[in-house]
Amino acid sequence: MKKIKRAERMVAVMQALMSEPNTLIPLTVLAERFGVAKSTISEDLLAIKETMLYTGQGRLETVSGAAGGVRYIPEIPADEARGFLEILAERLSSGDRLLAGGFLYMLDLLYDPKILRPLGLIFAGAFREENPDVVVTIETKGIPLALVTAEALGVPMVIIRHGNKVTEGTTVSINYVSGSSKRIQTMTLGRRALEPGKRVLIIDDFMKAGGTALGMINLLKEFEADVVGVGVLMEIRLEDEPKLVSDYLSLLQLRELDLVNGIVQVVPQDISFLD
Amino acid sequence: MKKIKRAERMVAVMQALMSEPNTLIPLTVLAERFGVAKSTISEDLLAIKETMLYTGQGRLETVSGAAGGVRYIPEIPADEARGFLEILAERLSSGDRLLAGGFLYMLDLLYDPKILRPLGLIFAGAFREENPDVVVTIETKGIPLALVTAEALGVPMVIIRHGNKVTEGTTVSINYVSGSSKRIQTMTLGRRALEPGKRVLIIDDFMKAGGTALGMINLLKEFEADVVGVGVLMEIRLEDEPKLVSDYLSLLQLRELDLVNGIVQVVPQDISFLD
Numbered sequence: 360m361k362k363i364k365r366a367e368r369m370v371a372v373m374q375a376l377m378s379e380p381n382t383l384i385p386l387t388v389l390a391e392r393f394g395v396a397k398s399t400i401s402e403d404l405l406a407i408k409e410t411m412l413y414t415g416q417g418r419l420e421t422v423s424g425a426a427g428g429v430r431y432i433p434e435i436p437a438d439e440a441r442g443f444l445e446i447l448a449e450r451l452s453s454g455d456r457l458l459a460g461g462f463l464y465m466l467d468l469l470y471d472p473k474i475l476r477p478l479g480l481i482f483a484g485a486f487r488e489e490n491p492d493v494v495v496t497i498e499t500k501g502i503p504l505a506l507v508t509a510e511a512l513g514v515p516m517v518i519i520r521h522g523n524k525v526t527e528g529t530t531v532s533i534n535y536v537s538g539s540s541k542r543i544q545t546m547t548l549g550r551r552a553l554e555p556g557k558r559v560l561i562i563d564d565f566m567k568a569g570g571t572a573l574g575m576i577n578l579l580k581e582f583e584a585d586v587v588g589v590g591v592l593m594e595i596r597l598e599d600e601p602k603l604v605s606d607y608l609s610l611l612q613l614r615e616l617d618l619v620n621g622i623v624q625v626v627p628q629d630i631s632f633l634d
Numbered sequence: 635m636k637k638i639k640r641a642e643r644m645v646a647v648m649q650a651l652m653s654e655p656n657t658l659i660p661l662t663v664l665a666e667r668f669g670v671a672k673s674t675i676s677e678d679l680l681a682i683k684e685t686m687l688y689t690g691q692g693r694l695e696t697v698s699g700a701a702g703g704v705r706y707i708p709e710i711p712a713d714e715a716r717g718f719l720e721i722l723a724e725r726l727s728s729g730d731r732l733l734a735g736g737f738l739y740m741l742d743l744l745y746d747p748k749i750l751r752p753l754g755l756i757f758a759g760a761f762r763e764e765n766p767d768v769v770v771t772i773e774t775k776g777i778p779l780a781l782v783t784a785e786a787l788g789v790p791m792v793i794i795r796h797g798n799k800v801t802e803g804t805t806v807s808i809n810y811v812s813g814s815s816k817r818i819q820t821m822t823l824g825r826r827a828l829e830p831g832k833r834v835l836i837i838d839d840f841m842k843a844g845g846t847a848l849g850m851i852n853l854l855k856e857f858e859a860d861v862v863g864v865g866v867l868m869e870i871r872l873e874d875e876p877k878l879v880s881d882y883l884s885l886l887q888l889r890e891l892d893l894v895n896g897i898v899q900v901v902p903q904d905i906s907f908l909d
Contacts, residue, residue, distance in 0.1 A: 365641055366641035367681055367682075367684070367685040369641050369644065373648045373649060373652075374691055375689070377648075377649065377652045378691050378692075379751075406641065406642055406645070407645050409642070410638065410643075410645045410649075411649070414649055416649055416653050417649065458801065458802070458803045459803070460801055462801050462802075464802070464826060466802065466824070466826075467790070467826075470791045470792060471791075472788070472789075472791070473654075473788075475781075476654075498774045499793060502777045502778065503777065506750075506778050507781075509747050510747035510751075516778070517745060518741075518745060518774060520774065526735055526737050528733045528734070551742075
């Protein structure tokens with residue numbers, strides 16, 4: 360690449376870093392790519408670092424030494440996250456979303472990358488300090504949410520499957536009682552999908568009694584996993600019944616779902632962990 | 635935000651654009667955020683635009699007029715894409731990946747955001763000119779691939795479910811014969827998930843005979859959808875049997891899978907559409 364001016368080079372460096380978030384890029388690679396000295400790249404990075412303190416949308420992490428480099432950590436400012444969850448809660452609080460059987464239609468939001476991206480950043484902000492090695496979810500609706508969280512954290516994702524007809528080599532299955540259906544179901548994970556002893560973050564779309572989450576935690580014990588966190592997009596408030604899982608984070612709460620009068624009330628939860 | 639110097643502001647503008655890819659951001663919003671005149675932001679954007687011609691990792695699209703603004707379109711340079719697919723093919727060409735029943739273990743790659751991101755950009759580069767409104771896939775393994783493609787294109791994703799026990803309101807189901815299993819199966823999509831008359835891009839992880847893809851195309855006819863493209867990560871070369879779907883794009887081809895001798899050969903396909 361031909362030599363470019365400082366401002367342009369800083370933009371190009373920023374683009375390179377953001378195109379591979381959470382990936383350590385050696386300074387020599389950047390120096391070579393832009394045809395300048397390593398010290399020049401260092402100066403650029405200092406200025407970029409300072410800029411990001413103002414925007415709050417992410418930060419640079421520099422690792423010194425021979426194996427060192429710089430990586431971009433994407434973040435969401437707390438006030439932006441709050442505003443986003445408020446709007447999301449409002450969009451979900453609509454009688455139009457009521458389905459027969461007392462379900463709330465959420466797929467238009469759960470599968471939209473523009474909604475998912477901030478949600479992934481909020482979950483990542485909540486659990487980054489727990490240093491998860493992997494994000495685990497169960498098919499199907501929670502997969503997109505788990506993937507954007509994994510991407511924001513820079514770790515891979517693992518999907519637990521329903522049933523036990525899974526062609527993934529040796530598998531481990533357990534039975535569990537889904538809190539909502541009260542039926543005994545089976546979930547399965549391939550031995551190969553998760554090495555023993557990993558730090559695991561569980562992400563799912565919805566929690567009612569917590570039966571599915573508890574099943575996942577029990578299945579993960581077979582992989583000697585250390586469950587460092589459980590995050591769900593929405594939980595339903597249960598009047599008298601305690602949840603089967605005690606330690607979890609939810610971003611939204613379903614307060615009311617009245618099929619007869621067509622009333623739905625969803626409220627954002629406290630996310631002061633981002634402050 | 636306090637006033638910052640030009641280079642720093644350009645970095646901040648770049649970060650704002652890349653944090654919301656494919657989203658039109660009005661120039662007035664950027665001008666206000668950084669406390670400068672709209673004409674100053676225009677000049678910044680011109681310089682950023684030029685920088686991106688060098689990097690090839692994305693481009694700026696400006697829309698003029700009252701409802702105008704600027705959006706960041708993420709892209710992958712053709713040579714980078716080729717190098718990436720070559721490495722991916724090599725990683726897949728390993729006897730260790732053979733599973734009983736003649737399956738190839740791919741989940742460690744299919745669920746890794748750092749592998750998925752370039753794949754999404756390649757699919758987006760292949761189909762962007764077809765202007766899809768939505769990316770459609772079928773659960774489960776193709777979901778992450780479909781999501782990153784949808785994100786790279788800036789459109790939502792829709793997931794077709796297996797079976798017909800789906801609680802998503804009114805649903806449409808069809809039976810299809812999966813080419814690999816030769817069994818009759820059912821796939822289902824909620825009426826609410828896809829408005830009639832949309833331009834649809836189908837993305838899946840694997841194509842053998844094409845029975846699943848054909849089933850999806852047939853199901854989508856019930857939604858008056860216009861299927862503008864079919865993209866699969868890997869296809870298997872079939873000796874004498876023609877595929878059930880003729881017009882599709884595959885990024886990798888499985889040439890050989892020899893369970894007895896432990897040989898797997900995967901090769902990258904031609905991606906000259908990116909040049």
